Amino acid sequence: MRAEPEQARSRERRQRILEAGVAVFARKGFRDTLVDDIAAEADTSKGGVYFHFPNKQAIFLALLEQMGSLLARRLEEAMARAEGPRARGDAALLTALRTFSGHRALSRLFFVEAMGAGRQFSAAMMEQHSRFITLIRHNLDEAVTAGVIPPLDTELAATAWFGALYEVTTRWLLTGRPARLEDAYPALRLLLARSVGLEESGDPGAERGTTQGEG
Amino acid sequence: MRAEPEQARSRERRQRILEAGVAVFARKGFRDTLVDDIAAEADTSKGGVYFHFPNKQAIFLALLEQMGSLLARRLEEAMARAEGPRARGDAALLTALRTFSGHRALSRLFFVEAMGAGRQFSAAMMEQHSRFITLIRHNLDEAVTAGVIPPLDTELAATAWFGALYEVTTRWLLTGRPARLEDAYPALRLLLARSVGLEESGDPGAERGTTQGEG
Amino acid sequence: MRAEPEQARSRERRQRILEAGVAVFARKGFRDTLVDDIAAEADTSKGGVYFHFPNKQAIFLALLEQMGSLLARRLEEAMARAEGPRARGDAALLTALRTFSGHRALSRLFFVEAMGAGRQFSAAMMEQHSRFITLIRHNLDEAVTAGVIPPLDTELAATAWFGALYEVTTRWLLTGRPARLEDAYPALRLLLARSVGLEESGDPGAERGTTQGEG
Amino acid sequence: MRAEPEQARSRERRQRILEAGVAVFARKGFRDTLVDDIAAEADTSKGGVYFHFPNKQAIFLALLEQMGSLLARRLEEAMARAEGPRARGDAALLTALRTFSGHRALSRLFFVEAMGAGRQFSAAMMEQHSRFITLIRHNLDEAVTAGVIPPLDTELAATAWFGALYEVTTRWLLTGRPARLEDAYPALRLLLARSVGLEESGDPGAERGTTQGEG
DNA sequence: GATGAATGAGAGTTCATTCAT
């Protein structure tokens, strides 16, 4: 009997706690966030939180994973719609910027809080970084194979690209510049493209989110 | 009238505490480090630590500042020896990689622990980042003025460069790759140079630490 | 819906902590009392104490207030039963002596510990003193109005009366003399009465702990 | 050789520390006063303080004793100049009020800080109280013997008198009323006199500090 | 499922006292 609705309610509550987690962690940081804060923000009690998560860390980790998955999903979608390594790269960059821009609090966890929240998170974060660095690398490898760009140390390049994106996003989060993160797209695109030996080409309108062949 | 030696002893002890701080913070992270740990590592007592520093945070901040100053000093020296924007850039990059490489523990604080150690440190860290981003930017501005590279958004480029360097260094710290951080120099140099529109030129051997303009 | 019992249990525990507070504060004094001592005496944990009170001081203050209220309540009752300023004064004095006598530990806080427990308590204590000085003063004012005693500086008289009572009680607490505080009643009554120009009269027997004027 | 001047300098320094003690203890209370505070106020160092006093408590105790002795000396002088128990009593009361009034900070220690500064001081304070209560009692005994006042429980009366004086002085210290403590003299004198059965008499001018026969 | 009272192992910080110089 009504097992389904029960489960649904449970999932709902769990989600509410996660959302509360984003809000509070982004506001106070991991260490300064009390489980009570999360409980209050989620309109439940401390015990309620512990029913859904084994501990505070698990909430944070779930959030990191959530952000990672969200980004990965969007990137896949965007890249699937694009043709050719260059268009895929453009699409990915723009999608990433837009995703961070649209989830500022979650991004803050991902970029600012995660790293130093404790020894335990370094590993989890490096995994997330690796996930995207690998994605970038694969695309670069394809581009090399396709002859679009000259051969190069794609692991290093991917790492550097990710770092560039990371720092630009962190700056935006902490200093508010540029006002809209997406505004960094054209210059960043040019920078990254050139760095791997790609000559300029007409830019695929950032406004439409579409991309087109690399010419 | 032996006020001097007294002061010297005091400064010495202060320094010993700072060195202990690097070691312990790098090993355990900021939050997991007990003041007692630092005291033990410095062969003194908790009270001794508190005689020289008002609190744990102050030790960390002093270390951050120390790392920033060390790096700044080295960069200035290296850049002063080089001629032309390109050579200066090469010298700076190599010097940075070598400095991090030679102060792994201190770098760990700077790169890994600092950011998430608490809201209070974000500001201090952003200041350090800004310090070097500004340095990079000035050099890029000069390069543009000198006509060495085409005009571009130097603020964004500087941020991206710093980010690239940051991520590469963080990877090295956390994964141990590349084995020697300096090994990343040639590929990173090429990447960064290209990104701002600089064409290749013979690389000044990293081993000799010399560089020269491309004419 | 058994919110009530929950609350009852909570209130009960709170009360147990207060009672433990009286015992330990009286035994060790405010500063020398550890929150752990109170917790142990109340058969709970340090955290338990902090769940019910924000800090050690709050426990002490609650106790002071409790003592003040207890005394005020008893005085009101006793005075309501008496007729005429003189009888009310007698009743109040006797009630006060008996209350202190019957709550030795609590009185110790009130008389001995409170004042020097810290700058923060001086204010709270002066308020309690004022409370009773005002009570005395009102009664004296009434007595003057009723023509029972000649006009006089009732504020000073009330202060002096309170002081006399205070010192007598403190002596009893610290030296154990007189053996029963109530034994001081007849002499103290006579002293205070005369001090404001009241001629002796037969004593209304304190429940018949009786005494009578020497006249 | 110059042993004398050495000793003089030492005594001087000791005195400076005591004066610093009065100032700081009165300002912050015993527990909240740091030995460093006293050292700073006395323009010396922590070690300097410990050269002259074995510990913090000893400074406080010395101060208490100093106040007690000062008061005792003055009372003796004033009482020696007066003739008859009544005049002696008047002289003593006025002298006490004037002494407290003229040494407000020291009085604060004596009246406010001493009692609750810790279990250790209760004894010392009770001794000081006893000293004066005994003095009062002797005078009352003489007055009884001389037939000036009717027989009464002089121990209790002395205690009550002291308490009255204590509370009046404490009020003045903490609330600033009356503006000049000496202003309480006439009313207090009348009150105390009457309390032991003394009929009014012309008041000995408080202004001259002299007193005259009891009439 | 939910609640919130209870737990208790710390953690940072303070400061009287000591002592080498």
Next chain:
DNA sequence: AATGAATGAACTCTCATTCAT
């Protein structure tokens, strides 16, 4: 005599986690 660096025992308060109801 004096200094001020060093010591280390205490102490208050915190908070993730548990658990009876």
